[in-house]
Amino acid sequence: MGYELDQLDTSIITSLMEDGRKSFRAISRELKISTPTIKARYERLVKIGLIKSVRPEIDITKISKSNKKSLSEDLLNSLKTNKKHFHVKIDNLQVKMKCDFCEGPINGRPKSLKFADIERFFCCTSCRNDYKGKYGGRIQSLIEQYKENKKK
Numbered sequence: 001m002g003y004e005l006d007q008l009d010t011s012i013i014t015s016l017m018e019d020g021r022k023s024f025r026a027i028s029r030e031l032k033i034s035t036p037t038i039k040a041r042y043e044r045l046v047k048i049g050l051i052k053s054v055r056p057e058i059d060i061t062k063i064s065k066s067n068k069k070s071l072s073e074d075l076l077n078s079l080k081t082n083k084k085h086f087h088v089k090i091d092n093l094q095v096k097m098k099c100d101f102c103e104g105p106i107n108g109r110p111k112s113l114k115f116a117d118i119e120r121f122f123c124c125t126s127c128r129n130d131y132k133g134k135y136g137g138r139i140q141s142l143i144e145q146y147k148e149n150k151k152k
């Protein structure tokens with residue numbers, strides 16, 4: 001399964017299809033969703049590997065088949081018409097993801113772990129726990145660093 005794009009994800013992608021250099025604020029106005037939310041979603045799409053650069057290049061190979069909703073139609077159409085800007089072709093709206101711990105494919109809903117401004121995805125809770133165990137110290141120091149930076 002992998003990461004399932006929801007309505008907001010696809011709206012952001014569709015919006016970026018029109019102009020990949022659009023600001024988060026512009027998208028926020030367009031979708032009537034707060035700028036931080038847009039930014040967080042955008043960053044997540046980058047993290048899961050769907051958006052590959054600041055000017056989004058969408059990796060079609062990451063998307064596998066599913067029978068998702070009709071919103072896929074709109075997205076598909078905009079993808080088709082914007083080929084020159086985006087190297088995309090979409091069969092469906094799920095992004096294949098790799099576990100951040102075992103590097104195996106994530107089947108089903110990814111288990112996520114958020115700390116500081118980072119988010120990691122895992123195939124199962126035991127990978128998530130193992131990751132926490134292995135990188136606990138580093139995670140803790142990243143959280144502290146993040147808090148420090150926020151104070152400034």
Ligand SMILES: [Zn+2]
Binds near residue numbers: 100101104123
């Ligand atoms: Zn795993």
